[in-house]
Structures are given as C-alpha cells and as structure tokens.
Amino acid sequence: MTRILMTSPPIYGHLVSVVAVAGGLVARGFDVDVLTGAKYRGLVTRAGARFLPLPREVDYDDADLDAFLPGRANHTGLAGLRHDMIGMFARVVPGQDAALTQALAAGDYVAVIGDVAFGGTMPLLLRSRDDATRRAQRPLVLGLSSVPVTMTSIDTAPFGLGLAPAPGVLGRARNRVLNRLVNDVLLREVDVALAAALCTCGITTAHPRFFDAAALFDGLFQLSTSGLEYPRRELDGRVAYLGPLPPVPRGDLPLPDWWADLDAGTPVVHVTQGTIDNHDPARLIVPTIRALAGSAVTVVAATGGRDVAEVLAHFPEGLPTNARVAEFLPYDALLPRTAAMVTNGGFGGVQQALRHGIPLAVAGATEDKPEVAARVAWAGAGIDLRSGAPKPARIRAAVDRLLRDERYRRGAQRLQGEIAAAGDPFDAIAARVCEHARARVA
Template sequence: MRVLVAAMPFAGHATPMAALAAELTARGHEVLAYTGARYAGRFTAAGATWVPWERAPDFDDTDLRATFPQVGDGRGLRAVATNLEHVFLRTGAGQARDVEAAGPVDLLVSDQLALGCGLVAERAGTPWATVSLVPLSLPSRDLPPFGTGLLPGRGRLGRARDAALRALVARTLVRRIDGVLAEVRTGLGLPPAAASALEAFASPQLVLAHGVPELEHPRSDLPPHVHFVGQLAPPPAGHAPPSWWPELSADGRPVVHVTQGTYDVDPRDLLLPALRGLATEDVVVAAATGTGSLPADAVPANARQAEFLPYDVLLPRTAVVVTNGGWGGVLAALGAGVPLVVAGGTLDKPEIARRVTRSGAGVDLRTGRPSPRRVAAAVARVLGDPAFRARAAEVAASLARHGGAAAAVDLLERLVRDGGPVHRADADPWGAGRRGAPRPS
C-alpha cells in the first residue's frame, strides 16, 4: 500500500505523525511524508520518503510571524481564528497541489490541521483519514465552542450559555473562516463545502483521536468514525541524560519537572516564575529550557537546567510536571502516571488545561503567565493529595489500553480494506462514566 502521511511543520505535530509513519513502514507499506524541511529527518529516519512543502509556503514554527505576519500571540478566540485562517486554511490550496504532485496513493493520512489532504481526497476519491493531534475540536451540541477554554455548562443555565456561545461564534468567527475555505475551494475548482470549515478539517471516513476519553469532555454526539487511539508517540528512549543527572537522581526530595514546551517558549511566561516560586520549597527542579540556557543567577540552588531532557529517564523519577500545556507533553507525563500543573495561555492550551482538570490528574492555573506563588501553591497541592497521582495512573492505563500507533494503523488498514467510514464498536466511549471525574473545587 502506498500511503501519504501529512504533518503540519510543528514539533508537536511531526512527532506523533512520524510514529504513525514508522508503524506503517514496519508493516511493509510505502510511505511518503509531506511536511516542512525542519522535520523531514524525523520521517526519513522512520523509513519514509520526504515530500517537501513547495507550493505551500514552508515555515519555521519557532517564528511564525516571519512567514505569516498577521499571526498574533495566540491568546483568545480571535487570535485562534487568525492562526487558523493564515497558517492552516490559506496554505490549503498549496498543500493540495504539493500532495497531488507526489503522485497517486492508496491512502491519505493527515494531521487534522493539514487541510490539503482532504481537498485532494475530494478531488481524487482517495480514502482519507485524519489524526486529531489536539483535543477534539469537532463542534458538539453538548459543549461550548472549542477555543473558548470553558468547561461545559451545568444545568439549564449552563447549557443555555453554551448554546448562546455556539450561535455567537457561528455568526462571527466561523462565518469568517467559512469564507476563507470557500476561497480556497474555488481556487481548486471545488464546489462550496457541505459543512463548516471546523468540520471540513476532519475526515468523514476515519478520525484518529490522539488521546483517551478520560481527557475529553463527554459528548452524546461523537461521530461513530472517531476512534481514541491513546498515545501515538511514547517518549523516545536512549538519549543521554545531562551531566548533573546522577546528582539529581540521588537527591531524596520530590522531583518537579518544569517545561515551556516547543511553542511559546518565552521563559518569562512559566519557567522563570516556576523557578522562583519553587526555590524555597523542599523539592528539586529539573527545568527544560528548549533553546539556550537561563542565566545562572535565575536558577536557584534546588534547580538544574538543560535544553532538553530524556523523558524515558526523567518521568519515572518525577513527582509533578509543570507545563504550558502542549498536548504531546501532557500525554507523555500522564502516560508515565505523573500528575500535572498546567499553565495554558495560548491557542489550544487553555482547552488542554481544562481537560486535565476535568480528568482529575492535575491542576489548571487558568493563565499562561502565573505568579511564582501560584505555581508553588499548585505544586504543593498536587504533592499533598495522592488522588492526583492515582488519577494520573488511571489515565496512563487507559492510554496504554487504547493501543497507540499499532491500533491506529490497524484502523487505517481497515479503512482501505473495507472502504467507507470505519465505525467504533462502542457507541459511547465514556460508558457509564459519562459525567466524568468530579471537577476539583
């Protein structure tokens, strides 16, 4: 089988899509990988052939404004819509032409935000699956609009609030991006879309949800072709730990890992406040800076820093992870049974933070720029209440149970073999636990 796997050139998108590519090649399939130059090596290392972004503008995910000057700081629903328009929608026609230039394939598998594959599938009739690499953004009659960062409303008033918000967003932001999608489709000779742009990103045949029901708000209208597949890319093994690791490993105090992730990496947002807040606590802090190093006087005596840390070694020794809420990092921590403190401020990160809270496996700081005191208080709360770690262990078991990349490729092969939408066996992934974990007080 000849498969094209498409990933938007972001670190958090490339890693799980490369894991899918690796599983496909391990089963003997020929894989073409459509992604930006920055992440081509992740796919070629998995045995795939790289297809570059050419007609669509390639970009550096650490400096989006260099290619898309309209993009703001990602804070708030309007900023989310702006990013969606310029980074994901307006590149769609170029993506489609790049994918078509790669030649015919038996299956298209796209990061859900890589719009081009869906457009090609419609033009060519090729089977198409999407991978939701962030929490499910499909609209639901049971939830507030994705991007508002709100928990589902309770009772009659809460449901009325959510319905009003859905209607407001449909009249404003959704109408705006629907207009952009119409332009893209017209440029490719396609008729008007039958659904809104928010739904057009997802395949009607198969959606692979990177995660588990415990990390999603229950909804009664989950489409039957949406399958939770757990953690697609477990933390890579084999990377050497930093020179200070034996010292930290021998320290008897709880280890708190602080990370700014791979996007929104200004250390003033989270890293520095966390280091200041935890400086006088009875913990040892392992900080991942991402790029560069923090000034020595910003790193207190109970902390160590490195650009990157090997999670397969770090997480088994970690008591709490403090993160800005990137989905891949959240799944990595919970996959190891480690509870979280989440400071989600931009794009989908507030949504992720709310889901962690709802799961019972962590604390949501409700800001991307917390004070040192708030970080320290949240870490103390998680360390002091064993229910957080117990719930993280339950989520870890669910992530493992859902099968990861192997289960995802089973479903992809089934799509090509059987044709048509691939439906779940269970109508309700939440089962009797539809109401989910109790919300923290």
C-alpha cells in the first residue's frame, strides 16, 4: 500500500484541510499518517489516518495561543503579525524538522504533503535543493494551501496589505517599493528568526522568505480556483488549482424550528464570523442584523459554535422579526437558499459560497482575511468592506448593491463555473502521488 505522510501546524484552520485530504486519500486506498498537534489526535484518526505527534516544545493549543506566546496580547497590528509569525511558524521549524526527519526514517513514504504553514518541510527541501542524489532519495514533497497564494511577485503588492494588483509600469513600480518595504524592513525580524531556526537545522545557505517558501515544493496544490487569484508571472505553472474541497454533509445537524421561513420567498442573507474569530458577535453578526432590520430580506446568522445567547444579549428588545440565529447550520442545505452572504473572510467559507454562486460582502481585518476580501472584490464576486467591524450603514449599502446589481452575481457565478469544472481534488492529488510512485520503481 502506498504510504503518504501529511504535516500541519496544530491550527484548526490549516489542519482541517489536511485531514480532509487525508480522509479522501484513505478512501482511495492510500496509507496515510498525519503529523500534527496532540489536541487533534481524534480528528486525524476519525478520518482513517494514523496520528503522529509533534514534539511538546513545538505543540500548542490554537485556542490558547497566549500560553504558547507570552506577551501576545501586547502586540497588535503589524507588530502582532510579526510576533505570531516568529513564534508560531519560524521558531518551531527545528522541532518540526526533527519530528519530520524521525517519521521519514521510520516509514517508507512515497510522498510528503505539507500544509504551506508547516515550516518543518523547509529544511528537507533545502538540503536536497542543490543535491540531485539527495533529491532522488527523498519522497516527493508537495505543498497544500488553504490560504491565498502568498508568494512575492512584481505583479502584486506584498501579501497582507489587502491591495489588488495595479496595472502597467506604475503598478509594478508600486509593487517593487512595497515589496522592499515589507520584506526588508517591516518583516525583517521574521526573516532573521527563520534564518536562525534553519541554521539550527544545519541550513546556512540562502533560503526564501517565509511567504515565498512554497516555491521550494515539488508542486503546490492550491485549494481554490485561479479566477480568485492574482496573476503572477513567477508562478509559471507551478501551482495546481484544485478548487475548494467538497463540503462535508452535516446530516447530523438538526434543522431549527424556523427553517421553513427560509422558503417564504424573501431573499436570504447569511452572516457568519466563522469558527475561530467569533468571540465578539458585535464585530459583524450584530451590526448585520441591525443593518437589515425591517428590510425585505431574511437574515440568517450562524455563530460558529458560540452560544446564541451571546447574540441575543445585544437585543434586549428582542431580535428583529426578520432575523434568525443558530450555532451551526448545514451549508449544504442553507447555501442553495442564500441570495447574499456577509462574512469575516474565512477562505474556506468564502469559497463554499462561491461554489453556489453567492455574491459576498467581506469584512476581513486579521490573518489572511484582508487578502481574501481584496480578491473577492477584484474578481467581481463581491464587495470589500475594508473593516473587520463595519458600521451597519455600510453593511446595508453593500447588501443592497449585492442584491440589486447583477454584476456581482455574474462574477460569483463565473467562479462557481470554475469550481464545478475543477473536478475532484482528491483524485488530482492521488494521481500526482501515483505518477511519482510509478516513476520511482520504473
């Protein structure tokens, strides 16, 4: 049986895609191990894969990052991004590398498939980059990306700024200046920390910056569609766009008693803050409900696991009559009924909406969310609200535009068509691994 090793940092937003791919490969007859944090042992084994633990010194609870990164609460904005990148992704590289090296020594793996945020694959790839013999001896190493493409390009502004491409000579000049500013000044500490971590692993040669590390992989599987990604001349076919992973049916979720209201004929507007950055519903869910109160739509909010009472507490007078709230809702049943979506910019949720041709208003402010918001607007599939906590008036204006201006729906439907044409992502990954396995024994 063909063996595959998959790797992920212990962060649910990254691991969930890795585990989904692991389950898809197990169902296709592969023997799959997953190297990640102890908290997620059950998630891995339920997918049919074998769990391999990260060393304790590089394992952490993604729900309590302050415990792993003391002082994290004191860093915000760009300083917070630097602090997180250094602590969660750079300094952990030696421990991840040691665990990966140990796993490879113990198992005959045909391929390693690593989430792009798992820096432990960098030493493996750098050791063999200029050594054909070592490259032939190691497994195929593929990247798996559930976030927008981060790689630096003359055609785009640096990742994280949320800026769409600007055309022509002036646009490229802008990008040169911003790339130099971000890479050589604002995020220089991250590169220094990564260099120190790689040195600990015995790597002293030149290496790419963290956001460019995906270029080292033998191939990169991007879990999105090319129509939602900026063109970059540097990619040159290295990225395989597989489309988003298919949603997992949630037949176990009971439908709320108000479910029939969604078939009453008024447009349904869904609002979500995802399952991670959802501790404060006043950032997006509450202002969306207030914004659309009294309008001819039905607002459906999902708290992502938070108690519904946290939303109701903001409405002592009672919810508006056109609002409905639940902790979780089955997307396979909700999205076909949805006319527009207001979201905090989680990449997976955005693409599930686009799978159904739903135009979006995106309120991204943290992590990769500003980049997601900018891409949705650039692709013509929605509106970038340019704030993580937009005012009700701004939300209402955006939703009105989404419902009235057919250009947004056409943009979303164009991406819907691309997603439908992408085929089965699990089959594409399996085919690449099998191709390498056949070449190895030829």
